[in-house]
Amino acid sequence: MSAWRQSLTAAGIRDPRLRQDYSTQRRTVRRYRRSAYLACRLLLPPAVQPYVVAATAVMHHGDDLLDSGPEAGRAGAWAGWERRVRAGLETGSSADPLVRTLLHTVTEHPGHREVVETYLGTARTELEFTGFRTEAEYQDYLDAYSMPAFLLIGALLGPAADPGGRFLAACRRLIDGSQRLDFVNDLAEDLREGWPGIPAQTLERFSVTADDLRAHRASPGLRALVAHEVERARTDLGAARDVLELIPRAHRPLVGTLIEIELLTADAVLAPGTDVLRGSASPSTAGTLKLVLGARRGAVGAQR
DSSP states (O other): OOHHHHHHHHTTOOOHHHHHHHHHHHHHHHHHOHHHHHHHHHHSOTTTHHHHHHHHHHHHHHHHHHHSSOHHHHHHHHHHHHHHHHHHHHHSOOSOHHHHHHHHHHHHSTTHHHHHHHHHHHGGGGGGOOOOSSHHHHHHHIIIIIHHHHHHHHHHHSOSOOGGGHHHHHHHHHHHHHHHHHHHHTHHHHHHHTOOSSOHHHHHHTTOOHHHHHTTOOOHHHHHHHHHHHHHHHHHHHHGGGGGGTSOGGGHHHHHHHHHHHHHHHHHHHTTGGGGGTOOOOOOHHHHHHHHHHHHHHHHHHHO
8 A cells, every 4th residue: 555545544534536636636736836745645643644735736726727827817717716615614525626525534633624714814915916005914814815825724724722922923934935935935936926026115125126126127126025934934934944843743853844945045046146037946856855854764763
């Protein structure tokens, strides 16, 4: 029996059609972000893996609908998807394989239904995105879109209870750092879409304009801007390590590794500076693999 089929069995997923549904989502996630997928498969307990894979597939599918394809059709595509998910939540069944895995995940993790409904209720924020004027607008975007989307996965890895909201606060720091880093790293792509994800007031502070960015004008101001945003992201990502104390021990190797991969990405973005206008940077495959395998050895050793 393959390791994946073993994880389905460990998760109690025995129905043949449902096993196939989860396997379909696994293939999607594997194509979407190979390093994160590899970390999940190597570092999470088998019984948790199918649910995290399914939640990741839901988040990725939502991102695709909201942020890709002809702009005029995005609202209708999202509305159709939202109706299918809400109908599935209401009836407990669906003809859509992705929705079926989500419904099964919610059945096995009842508290996750509220997370899904919050995400459905706020995700349209992404359709309305036309850039940020201020840092406060960016922070509002985190609360309305980035955080609910992240919790589709994060809540499955968190504690059963969160007295005082410490887990949510740590997740908020993590997603602030991760999203800020993404907006710097994805400047080239975002500019092609129309708007940079860095607030206009921050650009002004460094004497950089959106037109400068579109024209690929490298300048000391742009270099300083990239360094500033990356260092802010690094600070939040470093502080987010506190989340490891709040989650089940078995989930710490994965979450810790994902944070470290983000920090490696920050180093990769910072190294070329103004080259972010040419395309996204990523850490070396060798460095990422070394990180994941080191965490794997630690996780296996802790279980002995």
